[in-house]
Amino acid sequence: MMYWNNGMNGWGIGLMTVGMLLFWGLVAFGVVALVRYLGRSEQHRVAGPPPPSTPPPPTSSPERPTPERLFAERLARGEIDPDEYRSRLATLRGDGPPA
Template sequence: MMMFWYGEGMSGWGYAFMSVSMILFWGLVVLGIVAFVRYLGRAARPMGAPDRPTPEQLLAERLARGEIDEDEYRRRRDALGSTTTSSS
């Protein structure tokens, strides 16, 4: 049985399509790698500003370290409580 081939296979459009699709493929691969690296870099950093201790936590730490006594602690805690409730 005899087979007839029409032309030499791919035409100029076939080569152009293959070239463009190869460029698009490698471009998507590079973009995927860049996006993945940026995602990993963002995940390693904490979001927003670092958590700062509240005034009540700072006061409790000062009491625990012995910088202030219980009377001073209670007086300052009450003063903090009155300023935070009146400003809200």
């Protein structure tokens, strides 16, 4: 008995075609993933750590503003008028309200 195509029928040819497409698709995906990974790690290597001239972040809480400074800021924002500013500042300092 003679066998033509070594017993390969329609299903064998179809599965072989699908298998080759999957293989080459995986190879292409691997190459793209590798290039993207190497490109990304190269960018991180070039950037490096920040230069030492940058100041370190504050470790303690910021200083609280003085009452005089708060009154000056409120006057600058227009929340109080100059007369009220002087009156409150004098009261704060213990001078009493201005005459």
